[in-house]
Amino acid sequence: MKRILIIGGGFGGVAAAKELRGLPVEIGLVDRRNYHLFQPLLYQVATAALNPSDIASPIRKIFRHQKNVSVVLGTVEKIDLQQQRIFIEDQPIPYDYLVLAAGATHSYFGNEQWGKDAPGLKTIEDATEIRRRFLLAFESAEIETDPDARRASLTFVVVGAGPTGCELAGAMAEVARNTIPADFRHVDTATARVILIQGGPRVLEAFPEESSLSAQRQLEAIGVEIILNQRVTEVRSDGVMCGETFIAAHNVFWAAGVKASSIGETLGVPLDRSGRVKVNPDLSIPSYPNAFVIGDQAAAVDGKTGKPVPGVAQGALQGGSFVGKIIRRELKANEKEEQAPDRGVFNYFDKGNLATIGRNKAVAEIFGCKLAGFPAWVIWAVVHILFLVNFRSRLAVGFGWAWTYFFGDRGARLITGKSEVQIKRPPNFD
Template identity: 50%
Template sequence: MTTPTKDVVIVGGGFAGLNAAKMLGNQAGVRVTLVDRHNHHLFQPLLYQVAMAALSPAEIAAPIRHILAKYRNITVLQDEVTAIDLVARQMVAKECTLPYDYLLLACGARHSYFGHEEWEEFAPGLKTIEQATEIRRRVLTAFEAAERTANPSEQRRHLTFVIVGGGPTGVELAGAIGEMSRYTLAQDFRNINPKLARIILIEAGPRILPSFGDALAGEATRDLEQLGVQVWTSSPVTGMDRDGVQVGRERVEASTILWAAGVTAASLGRQLGVATDRLGRIVVEPDLSLPNHPEVFAAGDQACFTHGRSTPLPGLAPVALQQGRAIAENILREIAGFTRQPFQYHDKGQLATIGRSKAIVEIGRLRFGGFFAWATWLVVHIYYLIGFENRLSVTMRWAWSFFNFRRGARLIVNKEWRFYPPANGKKRPGP
């Protein structure tokens, strides 16, 4: 008796989806389709470096279909998933509908503005290449505008950068702007001194980097202040417009506001009618499957995994990567007639970097900061960057940019490519 080939559909080509696909690649008994609305896998831990003009998008992203080209049983489709029919076991996307025997939901997370979605226009978040390019455009354009104007208060507004949210992303963005203004841009302007840029990191909670220990967070605060970043804690943002933010009774005039304050899981999870946590993540069983739907799994930022833990697993790349692999292994195990194994997370610790040679590292009880922490951060990221595309070159190019720190990618790229206004007089319709 031969078992018929099982259709595995993976939604999302991030760390979870991509690693699940790799593990299922060229295995007997499974036919895999990976669907993502982007054509590329993104190495998100380095996305802030694209936003800060140190790296080009292509250096931290690669076409998903190229990464998976050697697995003949995997098809990659660029499409946007709109619904899951749990009863008919079908995934519905904009351009196609796919039946599945197994489904993996790994669509990740997006920014949450806590009910103030209108703030996105003023304060972009950092989850996609497009957003990183937009942030880069805004930061560099602010320096250009400051150079152009003779009005001192306008100049001050253009040279004020507000980052909302004191987690690792906020800290990395603030540190990178500090470094850019103090080192990279220092000599390039005539009418302004980029070193006088005012950079404010605003955190609603009592301290930055709440997932790290007290001592390390304190060290990070001092490192940030050396780069000219002011850290405001216990300061919830209460209002925002295109010219600044309101923090309690204080108004900060700033033409650049960046959002690193909160995330929420992709909305697909909430549409399924299963339990989700307050971040919209699907509450999963010990094997990462959905309650009453053992054929459907969730992983990464879309899963809320609490088994044997006091708090759910955090939204980190190692969590997503290990979950993707575990799900693929369980599928293969079940097809081979064995029982599933519960997921076990191997804690790899956490890292955050603050500028060129400062970072903080927590691995189990090991906690340290400074240059050695930064070197650890570098090695870990180089290692995973190699892992993700197996290309020495990506790493070499990246390491070069990093050591050189020239921020070679300081391009302001506009959104509009057309020159001639459209003939019908309408406001430039999309093609």
């Protein structure tokens, strides 16, 4: 039997594996975690709207009825394209076809030391750490007697105004102003500052300008302070340098850049500045037609427009399906001892862009139609529920959102992990 190895259980890897169902092949799906994660909703875990289990599903459960898939829990250390094998803990595993879909991680643009004080948002661990810091800030402010320290505790800086940054900043502002004020006795949580810093001239730069301006107005309406055309030059435990200005803040969150998984560096092939693999029009690696790269790992170009394929879920899903169909056709041709059909080129179908700002606040650009406010928010909610991987997740997320919408409560406000708060003086509750 032919062996197909898929590295990564994200959108692209899962889509590729599903496209190969029913074939007499051996599929190994390798991931260092045992679950598939719906990353677009990670910010809702970080802001206590959802639990981690609401947006993650065990990979083995997804493929329990697809008998040609074996799930392997492990970390791929390197890939040998010439010998057609991967290495997991120094153990070589050969393959006939390889699909690399290992995704991306944070990029601090050469300042990796900033990660300690400015966590990004790519994993469940990231989300729960941000939630811990976010909720601890209010606990610290509740017992802090020094005005400057209290002000710094209640200042939240989000670096990067793409969809993740805007969604995170909007949700934090809503929590501080609408969800938790009645929970605290000695601090007014509505005085919290949420500052969104963007190096470019507008938020959501991938969106049309009209949608970007609408998103900015909606963010400002719920109290988010927006700083444009300024870059963060230093991140410290007590704040950030934004241009020539220092902003005192005990909580800084990073949403400014991404880079491809480091496993691509072991391939020995050309990479772009973000570490993505430069692929052929059929998403294969140059000189290695049986090895494909999809999703955030690939520097792919749309075959119709010549524009880069965006690093979004739809790009990964479509890439995984495209590669799966290629492998299916070639295996069937090989079985019949026929010549393999032409692979064609990958054409990305842009279904539009969506970003939510908060309750009843969002922007959408779908097939050239621009929407904002409540209609865009409804579309965003429906689309995200539909793309969750299983019914249980759809039900849990739908119920959680309905509860939050009607009652204004976020039920996942749990501080997990280390929970110390730092204050300059003992509290005084007189």
